Amino acid sequence: MTARKPSGKVLLAVTGFSPHQWMELLSSRRHVVLEPAAPDDPTIEYAVVWKQRPRILEKLPNLKAIFSVGAGVDHLFTDPGLPQVPIVRVVADNLTQYMTEYVAWRVLDHHRQGRHYRAQQAKQVWHEPFQPPANEVSVGIMGLGNLGRASAKALLSLGFAVNGWSRKPQQMDGVRCFDGEAGLTPFLNATDILVVLLPYTPATHGIVDYSVLRRLRRDNGLGGAFLINAGRGKLQKEADILRALDDGTLKEASLDVFEQEPLPTASPLWGHPRVFVTPHAAATSDPAHLAAPMLDQMDACDRGEPLRNLVDRDAGY
Ligand code: NDP
Ligand code: OXD
Numbered sequence: 281m282t283a284r285k286p287s288g289k290v291l292l293a294v295t296g297f298s299p300h301q302w303m304e305l306l307s308s309r310r311h312v313v314l315e316p317a318a319p320d321d322p323t324i325e326y327a328v329v330w331k332q333r334p335r336i337l338e339k340l341p342n343l344k345a346i347f348s349v350g351a352g353v354d355h356l357f358t359d360p361g362l363p364q365v366p367i368v369r370v371v372a373d374n375l376t377q378y379m380t381e382y383v384a385w386r387v388l389d390h391h392r393q394g395r396h397y398r399a400q401q402a403k404q405v406w407h408e409p410f411q412p413p414a415n416e417v418s419v420g421i422m423g424l425g426n427l428g429r430a431s432a433k434a435l436l437s438l439g440f441a442v443n444g445w446s447r448k449p450q451q452m453d454g455v456r457c458f459d460g461e462a463g464l465t466p467f468l469n470a471t472d473i474l475v476v477l478l479p480y481t482p483a484t485h486g487i488v489d490y491s492v493l494r495r496l497r498r499d500n501g502l503g504g505a506f507l508i509n510a511g512r513g514k515l516q517k518e519a520d521i522l523r524a525l526d527d528g529t530l531k532e533a534s535l536d537v538f539e540q541e542p543l544p545t546a547s548p549l550w551g552h553p554r555v556f557v558t559p560h561a562a563a564t565s566d567p568a569h570l571a572a573p574m575l576d577q578m579d580a581c582d583r584g585e586p587l588r589n590l591v592d593r594d595a596g597y
Contacts, residue, residue: 285311286582288325291318291340293332294349302328302349305571310578326578330565335361345581347574349565351375351427352512353591354480367591368577372570376430378563382510383431383475384438386534386556387419390473390506391440395532395554412501414439420471420496422487423478423511424450424457425597427563431475443470447483447595468495473506479597480512490520493529504531510562513538518549525554536562 290306292299293315306312306328313324315332320339327337330349337343338361346363348356351370356362389395393409400407419435421428424444429452432442436454443456445467450457458467468474474496478484488509496505507530509516518539524530534556535549541560549555581587591597 283309285309286579287323288342288344288578288582289313289321289323290578291315291321291324291327291329291337293327293336294330295333296331301567302571305567306575309575326581328574329356331355332359334359337361337363345578345587347577348591349567349570351563351565352479353597354512354514357596366587367593368574368587368589369591370565370570371426371589372573374566374569375563376427379427379477379510380430380434382536382558382562383477383508384434386508386510387435387440387473387475388438389556390508390532390534391417391502393502395556410501415441416501417441417472418443418470418497418500419473419475420445420467421475421477422467423476424452424455425477425479428475428477431477443467464492465495468492469497471505472497472500472502473508476507476509476511476515478511478515480514481596483596484511484515486514486517488516488521490517490524490529493520493524496530498529498531502531505529506531507533507535509533510536513541513560518547522548522552525552530554532556534558536560 289311291313292302299314303312303314313321315336319336322341324340325342325344327343328347328349343363343365345366345368348369353367353369418441420443421432422445424446432444432452432455435442445458445463449459476488498505521533532554536558537560549557577587
């Protein structure tokens with residue numbers, strides 16, 4: 281016997297990818313309305329969104345909560361008609377695992393000189409360059425939240441020295457923690473490989489600029505400083521990254537996110553020999569892992585229980 285679906289419907293409003301799998305999974309337990317149908321339906325109580333078209337959510341008179349299908353919620357705040365209801369973001373083992381893999385992969389590739397060896401192989405060169413051990417290399421993670429902490433844990437287990445930078449003071453075993461404006465310079469000065477896992481907010485707009493890159497430690501066994509950004513593209517100033525690569529401030533960069541996505545074909549980042557590009561693929565939201573916990577939260581909300589993984593609207597993340 282199939283269970284009766286609750287009366288509160290779900291609006292599914294996503295752009296940029298097919299809603300098909302989300303539709304199928306959410307529909308298994310709730311009535312789902314695929315946007316743009318029924319824009320002012322009073323029976324819609326929840327919205328599941330990714331880069332929704334502006335002003336569609338404000339038309340829903342009985343909306344109880346908005347669920348972002350991603351961990352980042354900057355896509356929501358561009359909507360001038362964003363209703364004053366709780367916003368839930370993704371915090372999930374599966375997504376965290378993907379991001380941890382991406383960070384470990386990029387850190388290890390820079391640390392173990394992957395670019396250098398690929399170039400040598402192309403020329404059939406047999407030469408072993410100096411390799412510092414991980415404990416002499418310091419990775420600094422900007423954003424010591426859910427993804428930053430998991431990445432820090434993985435890097436610690438590989439033997440790296442790890443620094444973390446956050447908005448409020450944080451603590452984590454084995455990690456040198458810095459916070460706020462005052463902590464930024466000492467954090468950067470003690471960092472060889474910078475990993476950016478910040479959310480995009482008005483306070484973090486363009487934060488990865490030349491002045492930040494300039495403060496990284498270059499006098500190290502790796503022969504320079506490295507940047508890995510898997511947070512958001514608008515955290516970085518791409519012209520500054522190119523300048524830093526070209527004048528030696530940065531040795532290499534791995535970029536998963538870009539000021540404009542998809543990265544325009546004319547961008548010099550595509551062909552830069554010391555830039556590694558991935559197409560915003562560090563940690564993809566997998567509906568097969570995320571839909572059921574989302575539906576569980578809707579059921580909990582119906583029972584009057586508190587929602588988890590809520591966004592702080594004032595902080596913007
Ligand atoms: P969290 O909210 O758990 O952590 C955010 C961290 O950033 C916190 O440590 C927070 O500080 C810090 N922070 C926020 N604002 C500032 C600031 N102004 N100055 C200093 N530190 C700041 O987020 P997650 O770890 O879950 O996700 C981080 C980001 O990763 C997402 O917002 C998203 O943009 C990106 N992402 C990218 C993906 C990809 O595929 N490329 C996939 C998933 C997420 P505090 O601890 O003090 O609150
Ligand atoms: C996210 C993303 O924020 O996929 O989850 O970028």
